[in-house]
Amino acid sequence: MAVPAPPIPAPGGDTALLVVNLGTPAAPTAAAVRRYLAEFLHDYRVVALTRWLWCPLLHFAILPLRSPRVAKLYAGIWMEGGSPLAVHTARLAQALQQRLPDLRVAHAMRYGEPALGTTLRSLRDGGARSVLVLPLYPQYSTTTTASVVDVAAAVEGIEVQVVQDYHLDAGWVAAVAGSIRGYRDTHGSGELLLFSFHGIPQRLVDAGDPYQAQCRASVAAIAAALGLEDDQWRLTFQSRFGREPWLQPYTDHTLRELAGQGLKHVDVVCPGFAVDCLETLEEIALQNAELFRAHGGEALRYIPCLNDAPEHAEALASIARRSLDGA
Numbered sequence: 199m200a201v202p203a204p205p206i207p208a209p210g211g212d213t214a215l216l217v218v219n220l221g222t223p224a225a226p227t228a229a230a231v232r233r234y235l236a237e238f239l240h241d242y243r244v245v246a247l248t249r250w251l252w253c254p255l256l257h258f259a260i261l262p263l264r265s266p267r268v269a270k271l272y273a274g275i276w277m278e279g280g281s282p283l284a285v286h287t288a289r290l291a292q293a294l295q296q297r298l299p300d301l302r303v304a305h306a307m308r309y310g311e312p313a314l315g316t317t318l319r320s321l322r323d324g325g326a327r328s329v330l331v332l333p334l335y336p337q338y339s340t341t342t343t344a345s346v347v348d349v350a351a352a353v354e355g356i357e358v359q360v361v362q363d364y365h366l367d368a369g370w371v372a373a374v375a376g377s378i379r380g381y382r383d384t385h386g387s388g389e390l391l392l393f394s395f396h397g398i399p400q401r402l403v404d405a406g407d408p409y410q411a412q413c414r415a416s417v418a419a420i421a422a423a424l425g426l427e428d429d430q431w432r433l434t435f436q437s438r439f440g441r442e443p444w445l446q447p448y449t450d451h452t453l454r455e456l457a458g459q460g461l462k463h464v465d466v467v468c469p470g471f472a473v474d475c476l477e478t479l480e481e482i483a484l485q486n487a488e489l490f491r492a493h494g495g496e497a498l499r500y501i502p503c504l505n506d507a508p509e510h511a512e513a514l515a516s517i518a519r520r521s522l523d524g525a
């Protein structure tokens with residue numbers, strides 16, 4: 199039986215900020231990864247197939263085969279305090295609490311722990327009357343932001359406002375541009391800068407999901423802030439799942455092509471990920487770096503996510519303040 203979470207007291211006023219990320223397994227083991235994937239892949243926002251079709255495939259093929267394989271990948275990036283996504287999200291929430299002392303800042307995950315619904319109820323039971331939910335997704339997608347809204351809207355007795363996206367927020371754009379500039383000042387610039395975003399099925403964009411358009415707008419703003427010419431960067435999409443077409447161009451195909459064209463050093467940044475996680479540290483910085491070298495490249499230089507950098511925390515704190523002020 200689930201034990202009710204203790205109330206989270208709201209220190210100053212009765213408003214809380216709840217930072218929400220995707221979620222991650224509790225341990226780098228097949229059992230923990232299976233629990234996480236089962237929750238994730240049962241979400242209709244993520245996989246909308248009828249359950250008659252999807253559940254047998256999920257329970258008898260995907261979960262048993264994928265969980266042990268993915269657990270090994272998590273084991274390769276696991277940090278002392280846990281999964282990178284969990285560690286960095288908690289640190290970012292702490293950095294926000296320091297900047298917003300009059301609000302109770304908490305963090306939660308859409309899948310896994312700390313669970314979004316439970317955390318919202320704990321805030322309510324601790325005296326919070328309203329909460330600003332800040333999903334750590336700069337670009338809106340039905341597969342991510344809307345799924346957070348589904349859960350948040352179902353909690354009764356607390357007023358919930360959700361930040362829909364911040365893909366063109368000036369502070370966030372400046373923070374991403376500043377981190378790229380800082381990396382290149384220290385390590386030198388590769389021949390090309392690849393902006394790699396998590397993909398979604400093309401079908402969803404065709405049905406009106408604004409995600410691709412927001413990724414494009416974000417990248418145009420970041421490239422402009424860096425003063426880059428159009429031939430100095432590319433936008434690609436990573437982390438495909440399943441067989442249908444996802445947003446293109448694909449990151450791995452592009453890296454193969456670039457290596458084939460003779461490029462030796464490519465810088466890769468992932469501005470759609472607020473904090474480092476499996477998809478950046480393993481897929482990009484390990485797997486895709488290996489792929490690039492295998493096709494003749496010398497080095498894929500991965501530029502870390504903003505994580506709990508002061509510029510990131512400042513930008514998000516300012517977004518929270520403005521949202522609460524109704525601006």
Ligand SMILES: C=CC1=C(C)c2cc3[nH]c(cc4nc(cc5[nH]c(cc1n2)c(C)c5CCC(=O)O)C(CCC(=O)O)=C4C)c(C)c3C=C
Nearest residue numbers: 220221222223244268283339341342396398439475476477
């Ligand atoms: C099944 C379809 C998936 C969609 C649609 C999807 C969209 C999507 N995901 C993120 C951010 C992250 N995804 C992460 C891991 C991950 N994503 C999927 C599948 C879909 N994502 C899976 C099955 C997994 C788990 C790993 C695996 O089995 O391959 C992560 C990292 C989590 C971690 O623990 O580190 C993030 C972050 C976005 C932003 C997005 C749509 C825009």
Ligand SMILES: [Fe+2]
Nearest residue numbers: 240253256257
């Ligand atoms: Fe099922």
Ligand SMILES: [Fe+2]
Nearest residue numbers: 220396437477
């Ligand atoms: Fe994903």
